[in-house]
Amino acid sequence: MRAVALLRPVLTLVVAALCLLVGWAVLLHVSQAADFTVRRPQQVLDLLVHNSEVRNVDGDEVHVWSAVLPPLLRTLYDAGIGFAAGLLAATAIATATYLSKGVEAATMPVAMIVRTVPLVALAPVITLVFGNGFATVAVMSGIVVLFPALVNISFGLRSVSAQMQDVVTVYGGSRLDVLRRVAYPSALPAAFAAIRISVPGAITGALIAEFYTTTDSVGKTVNQALALYLYDLVWCLLVVTTLASVLLFVAAQLAERMVLTAFGMDKALS
Amino acid sequence: MRLSTRGPHRRSLAIAACVASAGLVLAGCGSSSDDSDAASSDSSASSGSADFGEISVQFSWIKNAEFAGEFLADDKGYYSDAGFSKVNFLAGPVAQEEIVATGKAEFGLSNAVSTASAIANSGFPLKIVGATYQKNPFSILSLKDKGDIETPQDLCGKKIGVQDPNLSLFKAFLAANDVDESCLTIVPNSFDVSPLEDKKIDGLVAYLTNESLLVKGHGFDTVDLPFADNNLPFVAETVITTDDMIAEHPDEVEAFLKAEVEGWNDACDGEAGYKAGAELAVDTYGKDIDPPLELKKEVEQAQQQCELLVKTPETDENGIFTMSDSMIQDNLTSLKAAGIDISADDLFDTSFIDKVYEDDPSLKG
Numbered sequence: 001m002r003a004v005a006l007l008r009p010v011l012t013l014v015v016a017a018l019c020l021l022v023g024w025a026v027l028l029h030v031s032q033a034a035d036f037t038v039r040r041p042q043q044v045l046d047l048l049v050h051n052s053e054v055r056n057v058d059g060d061e062v063h064v065w066s067a068v069l070p071p072l073l074r075t076l077y078d079a080g081i082g083f084a085a086g087l088l089a090a091t092a093i094a095t096a097t098y099l100s101k102g103v104e105a106a107t108m109p110v111a112m113i114v115r116t117v118p119l120v121a122l123a124p125v126i127t128l129v130f131g132n133g134f135a136t137v138a139v140m141s142g143i144v145v146l147f148p149a150l151v152n153i154s155f156g157l158r159s160v161s162a163q164m165q166d167v168v169t170v171y172g173g174s175r176l177d178v179l180r181r182v183a184y185p186s187a188l189p190a191a192f193a194a195i196r197i198s199v200p201g202a203i204t205g206a207l208i209a210e211f212y213t214t215t216d217s218v219g220k221t222v223n224q225a226l227a228l229y230l231y232d233l234v235w236c237l238l239v240v241t242t243l244a245s246v247l248l249f250v251a252a253q254l255a256e257r258m259v260l261t262a263f264g265m266d267k268a269l270s
Numbered sequence: 271m272r273l274s275t276r277g278p279h280r281r282s283l284a285i286a287a288c289v290a291s292a293g294l295v296l297a298g299c300g301s302s303s304d305d306s307d308a309a310s311s312d313s314s315a316s317s318g319s320a321d322f323g324e325i326s327v328q329f330s331w332i333k334n335a336e337f338a339g340e341f342l343a344d345d346k347g348y349y350s351d352a353g354f355s356k357v358n359f360l361a362g363p364v365a366q367e368e369i370v371a372t373g374k375a376e377f378g379l380s381n382a383v384s385t386a387s388a389i390a391n392s393g394f395p396l397k398i399v400g401a402t403y404q405k406n407p408f409s410i411l412s413l414k415d416k417g418d419i420e421t422p423q424d425l426c427g428k429k430i431g432v433q434d435p436n437l438s439l440f441k442a443f444l445a446a447n448d449v450d451e452s453c454l455t456i457v458p459n460s461f462d463v464s465p466l467e468d469k470k471i472d473g474l475v476a477y478l479t480n481e482s483l484l485v486k487g488h489g490f491d492t493v494d495l496p497f498a499d500n501n502l503p504f505v506a507e508t509v510i511t512t513d514d515m516i517a518e519h520p521d522e523v524e525a526f527l528k529a530e531v532e533g534w535n536d537a538c539d540g541e542a543g544y545k546a547g548a549e550l551a552v553d554t555y556g557k558d559i560d561p562p563l564e565l566k567k568e569v570e571q572a573q574q575q576c577e578l579l580v581k582t583p584e585t586d587e588n589g590i591f592t593m594s595d596s597m598i599q600d601n602l603t604s605l606k607a608a609g610i611d612i613s614a615d616d617l618f619d620t621s622f623i624d625k626v627y628e629d630d631p632s633l634k635g
Contacts, residue, residue: 034372036392055391057438059609132457211434212458220434220458227435229367229388 009253016246039235047236054232057224068236075218076244078206081134082141083198089142090149090194094187098157098179115147119208127212136212141205148201149194156190157183189265192256199248203241320353322522328369328378330362330507333556335568336479336575337379338547339402341555343533352525359555363435363461367394370510377526381406381506382601383439386610386617395513397619400527400591402507402534403579405498407478408439411463414491417472422447422500428472431459436475439497442608446501479575487567504604505593506579516619528626531591531633538576538590547572589627589634593620 021041028038047054047064056067093111097104114122123140130136160183168178210219218241225233260266329337340359343349349357360375367388370378379402388394410430412419417428426449432440437456444451457471463481466474467488476482478494486492497503509530511523537547548568556563584594598614605612627633 034368036371036394037368058441059438214456214458223434224437226365227384227387228438229365229392229394231392 006254006257009250009257012253013246013250016249017243020242020246037231039231044235044239047232048239054236055230056233057221057228057230059228064232064236067233068240071216071218071221071237072240072244074215075203075206075210075241076248078137078210078215078217079141079202081138082205082209083145083202085138086142086145086198086202087149087195090146090153091191093146093150094153094157095179097154098183099175104154111147111150114143119144119205123208123212126209132213137206137209140209141202144201144205145198148197149191152190152194152197153187156187159190160186185263188263189256189260192252192260196249196252196256199252200245203245203248207241320521320525321355322353322519322525324356324358325354325377325522325526326358326360326375328360328362328364328366328375330366330379330381331480332363332559333359333361333551334480334559334563335548335551335572336507337555338537338544338551338572338575339530339534339580341533341550342536342543342547343529345550345554346533346536348529348532349526352529353522354526354529367396367510371396371512373512376511376515376522378510379507380510381508382504382617383442383605383608383610385508385510386605386612389616390610390612396510397513397516398505398508398510398593398617399516399523399619400509400530400623401505401593402509402530402591403505403575404582404585404597405496405579406502406504406506407480407575407579408436408443408497408502408506409476409478409482410443410473410495411466411476411482411485412473412493412495413466413469413485414493416469418493419473419495420493422449422495424495425449425473426453429455429457429470431457431465431471431474433459433461433475438608440475442604443497443500443502446604446607478578479571483567483570483574487564487570502604502607503597504601505597509591516622520622524622524625524629527591527622528630528633531589531623531626534580534590535633535635537572538580541573544569544572544576589623591623592627593618593623 024041028040046052051063051065053061054064054067056062093103093107097107119140122143126139127136130139157179160178164182164186165178168182173181206217207219210217211223213220218237222234222237225231225237257266327340329340331337333341337359340357344357344359358375360369366378366380367385369375371388371394381403382398385394385396385398389396410419410425412428417424419425419428422444425444430440440456441451457465459465459471459474461481463474463476463485465471467485467490473495474481478496482492482494509527516523537543548565548571551568552563552565580590584597585592588594598618598620601617602612602614605617
């Protein structure tokens with residue numbers, strides 16, 4: 001049972017990779033894009049596997065991984081900051097809304113508005129307020145994470161049955177006790193669902209934020225490389241970023257399985 | 271809890287993630303090339319009676335006075351005299367090299383650095399066949415009472431706004447002038463001048479003929495540090511076309527260049543020329559631009575570009591749009607500073623513009 005449960009994420013990975021490769025090849029075929037602007041899966045794979053030389057944004061010939069890895073790590077770091085910030089904020093707000101209906105009435109409309117305005121449109125405003133640095137990345141990437149996490153976690157917290165609450169209350173527990181002993185554990189599956197959605201979201205948010213900062217990141221490098229027509233570099237960056245995103249999604253799925261199994265909630269897993 | 275229904279839910283999520291990532295990957299590839307073969311169907315006849323059909327020209331910027339010569343060539347019928355039934359002007363800024371190389375436009379206006387990048391880095395089949403601007407108009411624009419950047423050395427300790435597409439160019443400028451990059455702060459900036467006017471940054475990578483005049487027009491005392499006069503000369507608003515076009519339709523290339531020369535000769539023909547070009551930009555070709563173009567600034571731009579960039583002692587001798595050997599060598603040196611290694615023959619083809627003047631020496635004016 002456990003082995004099967006852990007196998008599932010691996011299957012996700014394989015299916016996602018296949019999906020990507022086929023979609024990539026088919027779309028190139030259908031769109032008939034010019035050969036010198038696009039790279040086929042085989043070409044990018046060749047570059048990455050053999051660590052071939054590509055030109056970087058400074059005009060030097062370097063091994064592809066040494067051109068791709070530093071910006072990728074930076075972007076993952078940026079996404080990590082946004083992910084943590086967004087998730088913490090979502091948990092805090094969800095808890096507050098659980099404890100007080102007033103907070104829910106006050107925060108939900110704002111969250112909706114922030115979520116409805118496209119991030120790209122919001123970005124210049126955020127940059128104006130928070131500057132061209134770290135804070136902007138955290139806020140932008142965080143916004144992407146915040147909303148789905150907030151909705152999911154709030155739902156999870158409220159999924160506690162009346163009987164469960166009564167048990168805690170009958171034994172003299174306060175509302176806080178209900179939260180700690182019943183609501184948080186019941187919210188775990190929903191929280192993990194939120195985490196899985198948030199991982200790729202955080203990376204997207206980080207990429208957009210990076211257009212407005214100076215760091216050596218994927219968002220920045222892609223922008224520069226496009227201006228210099230460094231298509232090898234652009235495609236390699238896109239592929240490794242996508243792969244990293246899929247891998248992190250799978251890692252989140254694995255973590256979910258292990259934690260839920262440990263909490264005896266593995267019935268929640270299919 | 272309705273958690274038992276999460277199986278299919280997860281699967282749909284996986285598919286969504288998959289589609290989303292595929293979209294991400296493909297976002298960079300652009301759409302298909304809608305060939306405009308009709309444009310270059312018939313080039314058998316020599317100029318005069320030729321019929322080259324409809325063509326498109328990709329501009330490097332919005333339709334302002336920067337393209338005064340093109341507007342005049344269209345308005346005065348030089349394009350139609352040359353055999354083009356219609357010339358579509360496509361506004362920038364975009365990746366002009368990509369548009370031209372993929373056949374979405376027959377000709378494009380770009381600059382030597384950008385085109386050389388496309389050729390050297392990704393093997394684009396393109397050539398520069400003529401140069402509107404003999405010198406590039408890039409400069410570091412600053413305010414007298416804030417950045418006051420008069421020499422490359424003044425850059426140290428300053429906050430400079432640089433647009434992502436110009437970042438490598440800016441770094442080449444620093445390298446060509448022995449300025450250590452770490453002594454200054456680079457801030458990402460769009461082409462918007464307000465951060466400079468609000469004094470949030472000390473300097474901005476700008477066009478001598480555009481942003482510089484714009485800021486001056488808003489009443490600021492400005493300082494320019496032109497790249498061209500500080501060890502980074504290269505040609506700009508260069509006419510690019512594909513190797514295919516050069517091989518298959520040489521008449522069409524020559525006819526287009528001739529119309530360009532005629533248009534720009536008019537555009538640079540003293541006050542009347544500047545005014546005519548600027549008015550066409552404001553009232554006709556660029557009338558939909560928001561915020562609207564200001565006639566005073568456009569006239570100034572039309573004049574400045576002619577006096578500083580289009581006409582030089584060399585073009586007085588050889589005619590506008592020409593590219594001398596020594597100028598080409600200077601360009602290659604600048605490109606090298608920008609990290610681009612390319613030979614003259616791989617980037618320039620001067621035969622067409624030379625032929626234009628050979629066939630009609632009166633165009634030298």
